Amino acid sequence: MRILLIEDDEMIGQSLQKALKSHAVNWVKDTFAGEHTLNLETYDLILLDLGLPKRSGLEYLIQLREKGMSTPVLIITARDSIEDRVKGLDCGADDYLLKPFAIEELEARIRVLTRRKQDRTDPIISYGDASLNPATFTLSYQGKTERLSVKAFNIMQTLLENPGVIYSRGQLEEKIYGWNEEVESNAVEVHIHTIRRKFGANIILNVRGVGYTFPKARANI
Template structure:
């Protein structure tokens, strides 16, 4: 779950990045509109968090650039502008949701989860293949009669696998879900987190496809 954050305010950007990483998201943070417009073109993101009041070009111009490039990644606008006209302009330009500052971090994450569910075709907060279930609100993993709490990166790995049961995820693809730009990719990190998950679920729950990657069983 990789998120592009486009926010010029240093304190807000740091706070949101830290919070989202702690919740299992990988975050790339741009502090102006031009770099944000370029970032969305060179990497794939599950969501964009976009401030309107950027120092170089406006957030609305960034949004127009994104949609003009036929990039349909969901965009959640974060702004202090609470006038109806501003909200309508953002939604008409192609935004998927709107959150007015200041906001509670719990509400932000709830809206993030809702947008991710919409884009992946899931109707509720439970990802399941019939054997394993992941509650994306509580971040509790259920397997048979047991329930397990997860670290942020364990959650990121199992979320990816449970998003599309049966799909094979390469090591590089899973690393993309774990790390943002400024974070050093740890050696064997994916293998370590898979190992930790298998300790909870058993060795058969996550299947290693030699030379390709990992998957969970399709329901």
């Protein structure tokens, strides 16, 4: 796998290049160098720090998605607030990993993103006025189309394929995390909040004390 690492910390950059030796890792230290590199070569994954010089990682991520680039982006950052995580996912990140992290966890997340990318040839999933496109990781709902992160997409796919079925948080966690991958606290809530911010609160209903569902009644809208 070809990975573009955009990280300004010398120690972290060198450590990741060494640790990810099973992959072809190209390391640059700012987003302008990353932009130049992406114009010359194709990558399977981008590892992106947020606190970068010259231009922030978040600003660069927004520009990438506005240009239509669908390469998976895994944010690696020390910014640990829910607001930062939601903002990163809203701006087009496929996953969000907090520093410091274990290399084993990073490798697991890379494997998950790789599997998701390989599965993007699946047919469009539709129900009522909602449809998911695995080729672009986009959700269309009531005339609006937005790109989702990998985990948000998997949550929506689970609910859309089984309308009316109520899934607990634990059941949804099983859908979005790989085997032996550590589950982050409130991850399901963060991704559902992201989807609702894009499409409105009613796209996913919360059955108090039970879980979440995509209402079956929407099939007749």
